Amino acid sequence: MLEIKNLSARIGDKEILRGVTLSVPDGEIHAIMGPNGAGKSTLSYVLSGRDGYEVTGGEAIYNGQDILALTPEARAAAGIFLAFQYPVELPGVGNANFMRTALNAVKRARGEAELDAVAFLKLARAALKKLSMQDDMLKRNVNVGFSGGEKKRNEVLQMALLQPGLAILDETDSGLDIDALKIVAEGVNALRSETFSALVITHYQRLLDYIVPDKVHVLAAGKIVRSGGPELALELEARGYAGLEAA
Amino acid sequence: MTALPTQRLESWRYTDLRALNAMSFAEAPAASLPDGLPDIGVPRLVFVNGRFDEAASSALPFARNFAAVDEVSDLPLARINAEHAHDGVTLEIPDGVDAGVVLLVSYANGGALHPRHRVSLGAGAALTLLEVVKGDGVYWHNPVTDIVLAQGASLAHYRLQDESQEAFHLATIRATVAADAAYESFTAVMGAKLSRAEFHVELTGAKAHTHLNAAQLLGGSQHGDFTSVVRHKAPDCSSRQTVKSVLCDSARGVFQGRIEVERVAQKTDGYQMSQALLLSPTAEMDIKPELQIYADDVKCSHGATIGALDEEQVFYLRSRGIPEDTARSMLIRAFLTEALEPVTHEGAHALFEAAIETWWARK
Ligand SMILES: Nc1ncnc2c1ncn2[C@@H]1O[C@H](COP(=O)(O)OP(=O)(O)OP(=O)(O)O)[C@@H](O)[C@H]1O
Ligand SMILES: [Mg+2]
Numbered sequence: 001m002l003e004i005k006n007l008s009a010r011i012g013d014k015e016i017l018r019g020v021t022l023s024v025p026d027g028e029i030h031a032i033m034g035p036n037g038a039g040k041s042t043l044s045y046v047l048s049g050r051d052g053y054e055v056t057g058g059e060a061i062y063n064g065q066d067i068l069a070l071t072p073e074a075r076a077a078a079g080i081f082l083a084f085q086y087p088v089e090l091p092g093v094g095n096a097n098f099m100r101t102a103l104n105a106v107k108r109a110r111g112e113a114e115l116d117a118v119a120f121l122k123l124a125r126a127a128l129k130k131l132s133m134q135d136d137m138l139k140r141n142v143n144v145g146f147s148g149g150e151k152k153r154n155e156v157l158q159m160a161l162l163q164p165g166l167a168i169l170d171e172t173d174s175g176l177d178i179d180a181l182k183i184v185a186e187g188v189n190a191l192r193s194e195t196f197s198a199l200v201i202t203h204y205q206r207l208l209d210y211i212v213p214d215k216v217h218v219l220a221a222g223k224i225v226r227s228g229g230p231e232l233a234l235e236l237e238a239r240g241y242a243g244l245e246a247a
Numbered sequence: 248m249t250a251l252p253t254q255r256l257e258s259w260r261y262t263d264l265r266a267l268n269a270m271s272f273a274e275a276p277a278a279s280l281p282d283g284l285p286d287i288g289v290p291r292l293v294f295v296n297g298r299f300d301e302a303a304s305s306a307l308p309f310a311r312n313f314a315a316v317d318e319v320s321d322l323p324l325a326r327i328n329a330e331h332a333h334d335g336v337t338l339e340i341p342d343g344v345d346a347g348v349v350l351l352v353s354y355a356n357g358g359a360l361h362p363r364h365r366v367s368l369g370a371g372a373a374l375t376l377l378e379v380v381k382g383d384g385v386y387w388h389n390p391v392t393d394i395v396l397a398q399g400a401s402l403a404h405y406r407l408q409d410e411s412q413e414a415f416h417l418a419t420i421r422a423t424v425a426a427d428a429a430y431e432s433f434t435a436v437m438g439a440k441l442s443r444a445e446f447h448v449e450l451t452g453a454k455a456h457t458h459l460n461a462a463q464l465l466g467g468s469q470h471g472d473f474t475s476v477v478r479h480k481a482p483d484c485s486s487r488q489t490v491k492s493v494l495c496d497s498a499r500g501v502f503q504g505r506i507e508v509e510r511v512a513q514k515t516d517g518y519q520m521s522q523a524l525l526l527s528p529t530a531e532m533d534i535k536p537e538l539q540i541y542a543d544d545v546k547c548s549h550g551a552t553i554g555a556l557d558e559e560q561v562f563y564l565r566s567r568g569i570p571e572d573t574a575r576s577m578l579i580r581a582f583l584t585e586a587l588e589p590v591t592h593e594g595a596h597a598l599f600e601a602a603i604e605t606w607w608a609r610k
Binding site: 099105 | 567
């Protein structure tokens, strides 16, 4: 269970989150929509521990633990995963080596047995297949020269391997073709369980046809200004965000 | 007696040898090879405090006795070496022979050492020479290596400079590369309080090739200087240099690279890249590229970058559960990848990988 209470954060002296309150119970998937510049990516970065944000108030509790005090790697070990809006390229770092190092670091932190190269490859190949990705993606450098859609799939591949308890997907659907969108949605749906929850940030109702959310929230100017069921996304699609900021 | 060069000499502008000048070195003490020096299962030649240690070395069919040195250059350090040299490796590989891999281990723990190494490969001959230089305490190691490659010969020369942190290491490496021959080198610099590796490579026959790569990994108040002069004296030759420096604390790195292209050296392909990662605000890198081109149909490029680790990349790795220190070391390892390209021998590659890891753990 993720509970965000009255969370405020700024970059320099620019106030970006102005008291976000939101809770995502275990087993649920919530969508966050909202205009450009509302603070959606900022929220996902603050939850995953990126440097450069000053939390000026409020808290974020995941499974009873105050996550804002943890390093990014400790948050990952606790089960939090962020699929980046703009996945980062790592020239010189092989994708397979990257993912095995990550998986084993998380396993070590959780007190589980690590995987050797052979066992990892078997696991990774199976995950690639499910996402209709080519095996040679593992040999390439992380995200280097990947197309926009390939980068997004690579994020979902990492998520499938790391098996998070809480996934934050920041516009994972943007840049995906229709088939890829379905595949990515299946990747998320495959993780659905009593112990998995997700925050899905998107601009498009279309994704929510495939990943049906339990709730939809609208984040505008650093605050949740409306929450509702899946029908809220349809309403936004028809009317836009006009008038919501004031609500 | 030749004097040490001073910073008034243009080629020594960035490296100050006054600390060395102020020291006097007694005769290198007799010492034996300590345990734990690298052994990658290939024939090895061992030097301890500048003397050949026959008992610790393999008998090689193409090793020759040391012969007196006649130094014709005006390079001050090579002249000083010549004035003192009394030992060194001499390898002569006959035409067409692939001599495999030879490990040259130098260990020192005192004194001033001036070994003179000579490696010559006959037409079409091949050799991989892996040099590992280690030591303890204060000493001055001033090796000169002269390399002659006949037509079509191929020498892979890998050097791990892991001297004591209190030592001075000033190496001069000169290679003459004939037509269709290749001198592929990689130097890793981790040791010594003050070091310089100075390469002079002459491409004397058509289609001669050289790779002069280096990785300098320095911390504390270490000073590391990588200087190269590549002379293209024949057409269709290529030279490639990738020099990567990772500097912590108040370390200072220097790269001086000169490419000279003579009038006859048409279709020269020269490439030089120097990149530095500064991991501390007090680290410093000085880069001086020089191109002197007298031919008109050539392709020569050089570039230099100096920067810090990309914190966005560090965060990406950490967000996947990778601890910060591991994340940084992965990115540094990635940064060095291109420099290690000439190291195609697996055992040598593994040795460098391990040395880089050890360096990161102790830095
Ligand atoms: N490093 C920064 N320095 C200054 N302002 C920043 C910085 N990062 C983000 N901002 C600002 O914070 C606001 C929120 O940005 P954020 O990326 O969270 O928006 P978003 O809701 O994800 O938008 P989009 O839908 O376009 O992805 C924007 O006005 C943005 O310009
Ligand atoms: Mg965003």
